[in-house]
Amino acid sequence: DSGVTQTPKHLITATGQRVTLRCSPRSGDLSVYWYQQSLDQGLQFLIQYYNGEERAKGNILERFSAQQFPDLHSELNLSSLELGDSALYFCASSVFDRGETQYFGPGTRLLVL
Amino acid sequence: GQQVMQIPQYQHVQEGEDFTTYCNSSTTLSNIQWYKQRPGGHPVFLIQLVKSGEVKKQKRLTFQFGEAKKNSSLHITATQTTDVGTYFCAGHARGSTLGRLYFGRGTQLTVWP
Numbered sequence: 001d002s003g004v005t006q007t008p009k010h011l012i013t014a015t016g017q018r019v020t021l022r023c024s025p026r027s028g029d030l031s032v033y034w035y036q037q038s039l040d041q042g043l044q045f046l047i048q049y050y051n052g053e054e055r056a057k058g059n060i061l062e063r064f065s066a067q068q069f070p071d072l073h074s075e076l077n078l079s080s081l082e083l084g085d086s087a088l089y090f091c092a093s094s095v096f097d098r099g100e101t102q103y104f105g106p107g108t109r110l111l112v113l
Numbered sequence: 114g115q116q117v118m119q120i121p122q123y124q125h126v127q128e129g130e131d132f133t134t135y136c137n138s139s140t141t142l143s144n145i146q147w148y149k150q151r152p153g154g155h156p157v158f159l160i161q162l163v164k165s166g167e168v169k170k171q172k173r174l175t176f177q178f179g180e181a182k183k184n185s186s187l188h189i190t191a192t193q194t195t196d197v198g199t200y201f202c203a204g205h206a207r208g209s210t211l212g213r214l215y216f217g218r219g220t221q222l223t224v225w226p
Binding site: 041103104107 | 146
């Protein structure tokens with residue numbers, strides 16, 4: 001158990017819909033990272049937040065957005081969902097925002113039908 | 114932009130055989146980290162290398178960081194069925210103040226008993 005929690009574990013929805021994925025980092029960790037992992041694909045970095053501020057952006061679509069709240073939990077919002085958005089979404093956390101180990105949550109498996 | 118390549122993408126070995134995965138970055142890295150993802154699981158941190166030419170061992174696993182800090186390898190001696198999973202390398206770009214990790218696509222290891 002990494003100490004990072006993600007909800008829900010599974011999500012099934014339809015194209016065009018909007019969903020919110022939630023992540024709670026390890027106690028004391030200030031950084032949260034979001035990744036997308038499609039079947040047989042590597043980890044695609046989406047976005048990083050540090051202490052409530054956006055720190056780095058990767059290949060995140062405009063239909064996706066994220067935020068980190070004052071209690072440091074984070075939410076990833078996916079809208080106008082397409083079939084290709086079906087994937088495993090991981091959240092990871094680290095103590096600060098440079099060079100440390102990232103601790104991954106169990107992931108949210110999203111299926112868009 | 115920063116890219117991390119990892120080969121091979123897949124490797125099937127008989128239990129007891131050795132296994133190696135290689136990681137190459139398009140630019141110099143400040144460190145290299147290795148993660149393991151078991152089937153159905155999430156990435157779990159294995160080790161971090163920071164120094165040029167560094168070699169670290171964990172039981173049957175040997176990790177190397179190249180002299181130029183642009184490549185790395187993971188070697189497993191006498192594989193066991195418990196070694197099954199996908200091994201990812203990931204690095205932080207040298208000189209970057211951001212915590213973003215650049216992940217390789219991973220090597221999926223299958224071990225036949």
